[in-house]
Amino acid sequence: MKWLTMKKNGAHRLGVQLEEGVLDVEASLASHPADGVPIEPTALLQSGTQGLQALADYVSELRRLGLPKLLAADEIDWAACVPKPGKIICVGLNYRKHADESKLPYPPVPLLFSKYGNTIAGQGADICIPEGTAEVDYEVELGIVIGLKAASVDEQKALDYVHGYCAVNDVSARDWQMRTSQWMLGKTADGFCPIGPYTVTADEVGDPQNLGLRTWVNGELRQNSNTKDMIFSCAEIVSYVSRHMTLEPGDLILTGTPEGVVFGLPPERRVYLKSGDVVSVEIDKLGKLTNRFV
Template sequence: MKLISYRRHGSQGFGAVVRGSVIDLAARFPEFADLASLLADEVSLARARRIVAVDAVDFPLETVDLAPVIPRPNKVICVGINYVAHAEEAGRTVGAHPVIFHRYAETLVADGEPLVRPTVSDNFDFEAELAVVIGKGGSHIAPEDAMKHVAGYTCFNDASVRDWQFHTHQYGMGKNFRGTGALGPWLVTSDEIPDYRELTIEGLLNGETMQTGKLSELAFDVPALIAYVSQALDWQPGDILATGTPSGIGFKRKPPIFLTPGDTFEVVIPGVGSLSNTVVDEV
């Protein structure tokens, strides 16, 4: 299934995309407040899959405003320096443990919404990533059990304010400006992606390829990341794990290439989707 969160006629909803139209799952599952709640209930999710297979669609996709696929995740866990080639371009080496940092939900925007270049910096960079959406929560998860906790996959742009990112040794502020984390357009459920390692990822700026990578190239794979974080924090349904970006980022180019108003950046992951956002200046 392709699952979305959206706004329509002033109300929040969630549903499944079928051939360019939407099956309104929020109406069929009124007991769930949002998509994350549905993902947490395996029985209801299986019922939703049966509904999507046979029910008529309710309205065209073009009649909704997409929200970030999980509008208010409990947490967004991001991973830095997780492709060897990206580590090399950044002048870093992959260590014994993953580089973990965090995003706030309030920084997220949907497919089609603008990314916001902040007033205080013009060092606004792009990072194409695969994001994992957690369906089943838990703590102290063994790597061999980790994939059972994955609801599905979506696209992510961890757009970064580079000079602020390097104000200190902590990435935090440069990764948490308002309107800089694009997530969507939809969640493709894990049953449709038998092996995420077979996926490829591409980042395009105004139609020109800037970044390419294969998910098989991750230094720390998805099971390892889920297991590692679970030793410290309980995963919750709807949590987001952003797996890192491949080489080709803007600020390591000579000369650097940064996002400017009017640009469009796309994250393309065949089999998952295409996330597209224009850039505007903060007002």
């Protein structure tokens, strides 16, 4: 299933992307009531497999009865596909070619840092370049959305705890990031974690280690890689993180970026993002996320 979050009357509401258009779950339930169907994304994530199955059964029943009026993409007030993740855990330097371009050794264990809720933004949102930085960079990343409580899980079973996946742009202010040994300042400005447009459930994605990732800046292709190049796989990452902290439904893990970022270029060729630039990140099966920098 491919689902999204809409802003409606000051609240976050659930949409389901179908081939014909987007189903507004709340509006549909008003005319076609059903029990146990979540209307907002946090409830869907907290309800585990039961809530997801209820939503899938409801969509199937609507198809049998005749789908209600669906929405087009330009009729939606988009929000981040996971609007309120409990934790945002990021993995640095997790692609071989990105480590190579950065002239850094491959890490022996996943290199973890955090983002926070203020960084979350959705499809189409404007991202403000903060005053005081001149080195804002893009990073396409595969996001893992946790679906079940996970503590000290084995690598072989780690993906069983994954609800789904989404495309993420791990926006980074490199001058702030490299100011100290801690990366936090460069990673946590408002809007520096746009995600979406969809969360796609794990069953629909299949193998997360064979997904193409791409970034365009003003229509120019800058990153073009595949999750096959990860140093630590999604299963390894989920297992590793769960051994150090309990993962909860709705937590988000960013799995690192491939080669092609501005920071990976020789200093004389680095042209960082500026006001008016439009950045799109795309991952196979997950859709394209586009944001303008202002």
